[in-house]
Amino acid sequence: MMERRTFLKITGVAGILAAHRAPAFAQGTKLHLLRWNDFIPACDVTLRQQLLPEATKALGAEIQLETINANDLQPRITAAVQSGNGADIIMALHNWPHLYKSAMADVTDLAEWQAKEQGGYYAQSEQAVKDGKRYLALPWSISGLQMAYRRSWFVEVGQTTWPKTLEQLHQVGMKLKKKGRPIGQTLAHTFGDAPAWSYPMLWNFGAAERDRAGKVVLDAKQTVESVKFMQAFWKDACDEGALAWDDTNNNRAFLSGEISATLNGASIYIAAKRGQDKIKDEKGEPMVRDIDHGPIPNGPAGSWGYHIPFSHMLMKYSNNQKLAKDFLKWLHGKETFTRWFEVAEGFSVGSTKYWEQHPMWNKVDDAMKIYRQAAGASRMVGYAGPADAKAGEVYSKYIITDMYAKAVQGMSAEDAVKWAAAELKKIYG
Amino acid sequence: MKKPIAGGTNGAVVVALPHPRTGQTRRLTRFLENERLLAGVLLAPTVLLLGTFIAYPFVSGVWLALSDTSVGNVGHFVGLRNFAKAWDDSIFQQAFRNTFFYTFWATIFKLALGMWLALLLNRSFRGKRLVRASMLLPFIIPTVLSTFAWRWMFDPTFSVLNWLLFKTGFIVTKIPFLSDGVYGMWCAIAVNTWRGMPFFAITLLAGLQTINPDLHEAASLDGANGWQRFWHVTWPLLKPVTLVVVVFSIIQTFSDFQLIYVLTGGGPANATHLLATYAYQIGVATGLLGEGAAISLFMLPVLFIVVWVQLRYLRRLEGA
Numbered sequence: 001m002m003e004r005r006t007f008l009k010i011t012g013v014a015g016i017l018a019a020h021r022a023p024a025f026a027q028g029t030k031l032h033l034l035r036w037n038d039f040i041p042a043c044d045v046t047l048r049q050q051l052l053p054e055a056t057k058a059l060g061a062e063i064q065l066e067t068i069n070a071n072d073l074q075p076r077i078t079a080a081v082q083s084g085n086g087a088d089i090i091m092a093l094h095n096w097p098h099l100y101k102s103a104m105a106d107v108t109d110l111a112e113w114q115a116k117e118q119g120g121y122y123a124q125s126e127q128a129v130k131d132g133k134r135y136l137a138l139p140w141s142i143s144g145l146q147m148a149y150r151r152s153w154f155v156e157v158g159q160t161t162w163p164k165t166l167e168q169l170h171q172v173g174m175k176l177k178k179k180g181r182p183i184g185q186t187l188a189h190t191f192g193d194a195p196a197w198s199y200p201m202l203w204n205f206g207a208a209e210r211d212r213a214g215k216v217v218l219d220a221k222q223t224v225e226s227v228k229f230m231q232a233f234w235k236d237a238c239d240e241g242a243l244a245w246d247d248t249n250n251n252r253a254f255l256s257g258e259i260s261a262t263l264n265g266a267s268i269y270i271a272a273k274r275g276q277d278k279i280k281d282e283k284g285e286p287m288v289r290d291i292d293h294g295p296i297p298n299g300p301a302g303s304w305g306y307h308i309p310f311s312h313m314l315m316k317y318s319n320n321q322k323l324a325k326d327f328l329k330w331l332h333g334k335e336t337f338t339r340w341f342e343v344a345e346g347f348s349v350g351s352t353k354y355w356e357q358h359p360m361w362n363k364v365d366d367a368m369k370i371y372r373q374a375a376g377a378s379r380m381v382g383y384a385g386p387a388d389a390k391a392g393e394v395y396s397k398y399i400i401t402d403m404y405a406k407a408v409q410g411m412s413a414e415d416a417v418k419w420a421a422a423e424l425k426k427i428y429g
Numbered sequence: 430m431k432k433p434i435a436g437g438t439n440g441a442v443v444v445a446l447p448h449p450r451t452g453q454t455r456r457l458t459r460f461l462e463n464e465r466l467l468a469g470v471l472l473a474p475t476v477l478l479l480g481t482f483i484a485y486p487f488v489s490g491v492w493l494a495l496s497d498t499s500v501g502n503v504g505h506f507v508g509l510r511n512f513a514k515a516w517d518d519s520i521f522q523q524a525f526r527n528t529f530f531y532t533f534w535a536t537i538f539k540l541a542l543g544m545w546l547a548l549l550l551n552r553s554f555r556g557k558r559l560v561r562a563s564m565l566l567p568f569i570i571p572t573v574l575s576t577f578a579w580r581w582m583f584d585p586t587f588s589v590l591n592w593l594l595f596k597t598g599f600i601v602t603k604i605p606f607l608s609d610g611v612y613g614m615w616c617a618i619a620v621n622t623w624r625g626m627p628f629f630a631i632t633l634l635a636g637l638q639t640i641n642p643d644l645h646e647a648a649s650l651d652g653a654n655g656w657q658r659f660w661h662v663t664w665p666l667l668k669p670v671t672l673v674v675v676v677f678s679i680i681q682t683f684s685d686f687q688l689i690y691v692l693t694g695g696g697p698a699n700a701t702h703l704l705a706t707y708a709y710q711i712g713v714a715t716g717l718l719g720e721g722a723a724i725s726l727f728m729l730p731v732l733f734i735v736v737w738v739q740l741r742y743l744r745r746l747e748g749a
Contacts, residue, residue: 071694074714081501082718099716103501189696241585243697244607253586396715397520405698409610419519426518 029061034087036070039267088318097136111135118352125351137311139351144374149261162294173237184259186245204299210385219421227413493722500716511723543629610700636670
């Protein structure tokens with residue numbers, strides 16, 4: 001029969017008793033990380049199967065990853081904050097950290113460390129998470145959005161290069177739509193593609209939500225011009241069913257040959273490349289060979305994009321603040337991030353310019369190289385005012401997107417702009 | 430236990446001594462015989478449950494609606510400001526109108542089709558039981574699942590309905606089922622009707638089966654045709670059941686959330702938002718809990734008036 005002393009020794013309980021504290025694993029050290037379902041599933045696989053098990057070993061704590069639809073993240077954050085219970089770390093898009101700032105732990109120390117280690121943030125990454133001098137969340141990545149298009153279809157209608165202006169895109173889109181190959185772009189209530197299309201439409205016509213002083217300036221000639229362009233472009237060149245698309249519809253429509261171009265992250269190209277045995281064009285060739293990318297063409301005031309910043313929010317209610325910070329430092333550090341970044345193949349880029357110099361860019365296909373520096377040509381929601389909580393409210397209510405959606409459904413451009421400006425004034429004051 | 434009385438002779442008289450617990454039992458019996466106390470005891474679990482799951486959330490909702498609470502921030506009392514803001518909000522106004530439109534037409538269709546189905550199922554035919562059971566399927570399948578199936582059928586790009594209509598030559602261009610506000614609303618009404626009609630049919634069928642066939646026979650002998658028999662015999666007897674079903678349906682449809690959330694998300698451009706989905710977008714997605722609660726509370730007086738009017742009418746019917 002085993003003696004009491006032997007039992008304690010074998011099970012390690014004697015050591016615990018001697019140390020007067022529980023071992024790291026028994027202290028309830030379990031971290032819960034909540035993120036979206038990545039558009040590059042391999043990124044989630046890498047996190048789940050490689051990086052997080054390594055973190056578990058390195059930090060002596062179990063890291064649990066939960067992934068959900070990106071459109072469901074905001075409701076989950078609200079529920080977690082109000083109940084004071086939920087994931088320790090939650091991924092945020094856009095400038096959401098400003099909406100939930102009272103529930104965020106201060107991560108200024110980590111953010112300053114990361115900026116120092118990786119050479120300073122892109123403007124939108126910093127604006128998305130910085131409130132005065134305090135960092136509300138830790139910048140993670142940026143999803144660059146470019147227009148994926150079918151090269152051969154554009155050539156067939158006489159367009160051998162990517163259009164330089166929005167008007168050229170309109171003209172070539174008309175020809176494509178007549179051939180049953182419209183441009184596909186959502187104007188629905190969906191988290192990424194809709195705002196990434198509608199906000200730059202404002203900026204590229206010289207319009208803005210607010211001026212630098214914070215005054216609403218949406219009701220302007222430039223906005224009306226922008227909306228009028230969208231009305232004509234929509235009718236002449238676009239798949240009008242896209243008013244009901246979410247962020248996945250354009251991927252499916254493009255890959256099944258229903259549309260000729262769409263503003264998107266690089267997920268279309270990457271899916272076509274990884275599935276080239278199955279995803280073929282009408283000639284039976286792998287479709288990936290016919291896909292290229294271009295930026296949103298120039299409007300009268302230039303070519304801006306909205307490349308979406310992602311961050312990790314450490315929740316104030318978490319009982320594992322120290323561990324969570326250790327984990328974030330480990331995950332965001334160059335050594336770990338580079339492994340995730342390489343799997344993303346350009347769909348996600350870093351939050352700092354450091355990642356533009358990464359050797360991965362020498363290996364990616366030519367069609368993907370445009371994503372390398374895309375993040376630098378971005379403005380932020382709320383422009384030209386700060387990307388504060390009110391700008392987040394405007395985004396969450398889809399007011400800018402709805403302004404265009406109302407206009408393409410028949411409302412006059414002037415009325416749509418007046419409606420949106422009135423809604424903005426109620427929010428911005 | 431039985432013992433001879435002390436001092437008794439030869440056990441001539443034997444009586445029962447009080448059991449040690451008899452006193453407690455008497456007290457309990459006395460307690461239970463008090464009707465007011467007993468009622469309190471029996472009602473307590475229900476009151477507790479209702480208080481926890483109905484009254485507390487409701488009172489919290491009212492408090493939220495009167496405060497400027499936002500996610501992560503403790504609210505302060507702001508009176509009716511949230512209600513005034515909502516009333517002035519054009520998206521709210523649209524959602525308010527949509528809610529009435531959606532409820533009105535969905536209820537009309539559910540009633541008409543449910544009644545028609547109930548009358549059909551009240552007849553005798555082969556496989557009647559199977560048909561009756563299968564009719565309940567839309568009601569049994571979780572709404573989220575069935576609505577996802579409808580969403581795929583209405584998909585803007587890959588709609589099987591569009592494909593079918595195109596292949597059979599009925600259309601030459603796609604029908605914008607969910608990408609046009611008007612179509613989107615009618616699609617939502619159609620799905621709601623599909624889902625809710627079995628509830629009407631099965632309840633009305635139960636009502637139909639309580640009607641004495643002699644009444645129909647007598648009406649037939651008097652020369653009444655089918656419509657006259659329905660209007661003068663069936664309908665008056667079915668009216669109380671119908672009113673109850675309509676009240677339930679209005680409550681459920683007016684506060685519908687799942688179907689719109691899954692099918693259209695309130696889009697395009699808020700064209701299909703209902704009060705419940707807009708309250709969710711403002712309160713939960715945007716984090717403005719006070720404003721979201723105020724929007725959802727707008728449903729309360731409307732539903733209260735509807736229920737009150739209908740129940741009053743029902744009482745009058747029963748009294749007549």
